[in-house]
Amino acid sequence: MAGSGRDVHRPRERLRCRPTPDQELLLQACLLKGDDAVRAFDLWRARTDIDRLDHGSYRLLPLLYANLHDLGSTDPLTEKLKGVYRRTWYTNQLLFHRAAALVQALEEAGLETLLFKGGALIPLHYKDLGLRPMGDFDVLVPTERATEAARVLQRNGWRPRLLFETQRLSRDCAGFVSGDGQEVDLHWHLLEECCYEGADQPFWHNAVPLSLNGIPTRALGAADHLFYVCVHGSRWKDVPPVRWVPDALAILGGCRFDAADPGHRAAAEPGHRAAAGRDAPGRNAIDWNHILDLAVSRRLVLPVRETFNYLRDIFGAPIPSAVLETLGRESVTRSDRAVHAILSRPQPHPGYFIVTWLFYARARRGMGAPRRVLGFPRHLRNLWSLEHYWQMPGYVIGKLAERARNLRALTASGGRRD
């Protein structure tokens, strides 16, 4: 990557969308081993009011239960945490049961399916349905068959949350809900940043077989999943994005997921590292060069660099130094830096117009400039699922009001997001 307007070599940027200090303590209590975890838990307990926990932290509680249980904790909170674990196990079992029937229907209709996020991370990496709460199930289908897949979903009792066709033309996915309230996100692209022809080809190529309650399907390969989790985790969300940390460590086999190294003490040994290009026995084999290629070709060097540095600095994640050094040397364009900055900030953000334009323009690289410009209002209308153009100003005003409310709430809570 070379040329004008480039900002070369800015190593060790601070993660923009970083967990708060309390969330970081909770993450350490969930993920570290031995005395490090106990210390983090005690500090977190002293600083946190469990009755006012943000939703991102709440989603870590089953993992906290499992770690405290392994540590033999007798804290009175453990029984309630065990209840959260039981509830997670229960709701995930029901969701997996429904999702397996849906995947079967799609596969029987001749549509290839690829699972990612919880639907694949739990069976492949967490290996315990009680550890990771899920709000919905994510299924990727080939881009050109999205409409067919949507029809299969609707025949099986799933209805789209918004107009499907407008979403297909403007987004990477659409949400569907079943009669009993279960939710599925149907994706035809993996990343909202990369909605162009061929963008998903490597993900399909590297997919691994997965049996979902006995139904054969596919899951993202370990390197692709790590890449996805880190990019997704670097973005601002209504629910504070902290779960990406255990997700990434589960894929990497780091901290409490490190079966090969029971004596591993991540926080106390910041120098702990895997040799570049090799992974310790028992860990998932990660093709680091593939991740570097993805980061550069998808213009996502910054989110990968920041999240990898964070995982390594705070949790001693087994990410080779050579990978971090290569990412640190990689140049980043101003526009990529701006996109990353905007997506890391509370949404809706006025800069999201710019991001939307950039993603739209990238996806239509082969189109002439006038057609691209003229087609943008239509794209926005589809993206916002509006029926008429005249509704657009009202939509924008509504979003600006929402932003003002969000910022007021953030200020009032001192940065906490409940």
Next chain:
Amino acid sequence: MTYSEPTGTGRYEVNSPAVISQTIDGEAVIIDLGSGYYYGLNPSASLVWNLLGEGLSALAIAEALAGLPPAEAEAVVLGLVAELLKEGLIRPRAGGEAPAAPSVAFPRPGDAPALGKPAFTKYSDMQDLLLLDPIHEVADSGWPQKKPEPGAGNRPRSPDANRAEPAKR
């Protein structure tokens, strides 16, 4: 559902794939995926459940409940098996011999009385389960046990008004 009366020598198995279970910290929890019903077993019932899953007969399992007189232990186990059959959670095992050495540990003599009599609690309102806040609305024992209502003393509210604590004897 029709079922035959359980016998002391009968062997049973989990009615999978419609029924799934997991033992969490010594207590088995079961889900009937078709109905969404959730069952929580006490430690004694959890032991019976796991030994049933190993293919042991009710008579053999009764021996594990060593704190009870043999006849009472057998009656207790048969009673629980009957309830589990009625709920459709287990079915008669199709053939096969009992395992030579079950992987579930039998309690040592003297442990059994602490386990108490086998019992389970059934939760049949899925929406109620899903809406129950596992931090603020639950008893000290955690989800899915609701916090006692004011004025209800120490007795937890029945989880299932239609079928309160069916197997407790």
